[in-house]
Amino acid sequence: MAKSIRGRNEGSISKRPNGKWRAQLSLNGKRISFGSTSKEECQVWLRKMLNNLDRGMDYEGGKTNLKDYLALWLESNQTTLRPKTAYQYAQIIRLHIIPYLGEIILKDLRQSRVEQFYGELLKAGVGTRTIRLTHSVLHRALEKALGYGLILSNPAHGAALPRRNQTEMSVLDESQVSLFLVAAHSSQHEALYHLAVITGMRQAELLGLKWSDLQWISGTLHVRRQVQHVPGQGWSFIEPKTRAGRRAVELGEGSLQALRLHLERQELQKMIMGQRWKENNLIFPSSVGTPLNPSNLRMDFNRVLDHAGIPRVRFHDLRHTAASLMLNHGIPVIVVSKILGHSKPSVTLDIYGHLYHEMQTEAAQIMDRLVTPIEVDLLETASNPIHNIH
Structure with missing residues (x-):
């Protein structure tokens, strides 16, 4: 095993x-490690950790407040996070965590304070x-921080969280879906909306x-990537987060x-734009071939909803709508999941x-038919010799 040994x-x-x-890296008798497929990433991580030590991080949690620790933690994890994830983490820390908990000394943070923070x-x-x-x-x-030996236990572990609010999910019913798709005829993104609902x-x-x-012949559409925009860094294509995210979806003739x-x-749009067209082979690009800006899509989406007379919902609610339609029309959960x-x-x-509450009435009727007894005259049956033949 090749190994590069450094000084103490x-x-x-x-x-x-x-x-x-x-x-x-050994800190206070505790070994901290970082793994990667790239030697360069390990070198970057090690330099950052050593730099943190030089900046006075005592790694005992006695003097370090949460704000300073989170800054160092986020910096040390930059190479292991997706760019968009790192940006979102930084936003959450800046907007939500630091204003409430930032000045608390790390070792003094308790679960009760974390739960109060969520409230x-x-x-x-x-x-x-x-x-x-x-x-x-x-x-x-x-x-x-627990792994570093800065704290004896994780105060966020087991902390009570607010219950999920199902009202945050909006679902279009079948008549609204029909109205929406009819209204989408006037949009250049009609096929995108159709695919989102389907x-x-x-x-x-x-x-x-x-x-x-x-694949036109088989009617199979492969989901292999996502487009991602990070403020200050621009557009990029990334793989789905999970193995299940890479999937093949069968399409109908419609x-x-x-x-x-x-x-x-x-x-036709390519011909009109000529040399201004940027070829990325995207199915749903912008008017010049680059990744479509979600803000522009949202404006068109709201316009279509208004034209259809449907209350405004989020684009992501089309995903919820598709799930609702599939589940409430008897498509097995395992198929919907895939x-x-x-x-x-x-x-x-x-x-x-x-x-599933929409299916309960039908289920009740089916079960009622299955178990309803057939009325028979037991006395007549017993007196009938035909029925007594064994």
Whole structure:
């Protein structure tokens, strides 16, 4: 095993038998390690950690407040997080955690204060989903502090969270879906809306689709990437977060026809734009071929909703609508789960289980028919010799 040994308090970088690299650093008798497929990433991590020590991080939690620790934690994890994730973490820390907990000394933070913090966010009008994301970031950061030996336990572990508010999910009914798709005839994004309602694909997945992902003969559409925009860094294409996110979705003839018409319009748009067209082979690009700006899509989406006379919902609610339609028309949960790209059916049930109430009346009627006894005259049956033959 190849190994690079450094001096005391300088750490080390070694190559493991599986080909991956590992950086290690000893702090207060406790060894901290970082793994990567790249030696360069290990070197960057080690330099950052050593720099943190030079800046006075005592790694005992006695003097370090949460604000300073989170800044160092986020910096140390830059190489392990996706750019958009790192940006979101920084926003959550800046907007939600630091204003309430930033000045608290790390070792003095208690679970009761964390729970009080979540209640304060709720009173301030922060949504339950955002609070849960905030909890996830805080828990992850404190778990690392626990590994560093800065704290004896993670005060965010087991902290009570506000219940999910199902009203945050809006679902269009079948008549509204019909009105929406009719109104979408006037939009250049008609095929995108059609696909969103039919497949429940996420907006980032739809905007990342390329024509090479579509197999016209079999009618199969492969979800292989998402388009991602990070403020200050621009656009990029990333793989789905989970293995289940990489999936093949079967399309019906109606969806394929909508895509054929969309392709014809796109070819015409290319001719109009000429050299100004930036070829990315995207199915749903901007008017010049670059990734479509979600803000522009949102404006058109709201216009279509207004034209259809439907109350405004989020684009993501089309995903919820697709799930609702599939589940309430008897499509098995395991199939819906695969179409939506969930890691397992239990995730689908956890999110959409409450939508099953629409099926309960039909289920009750079916069960009622199954168990309703057939009225017979038992005395007449007993006196009839035909029925007594064995």
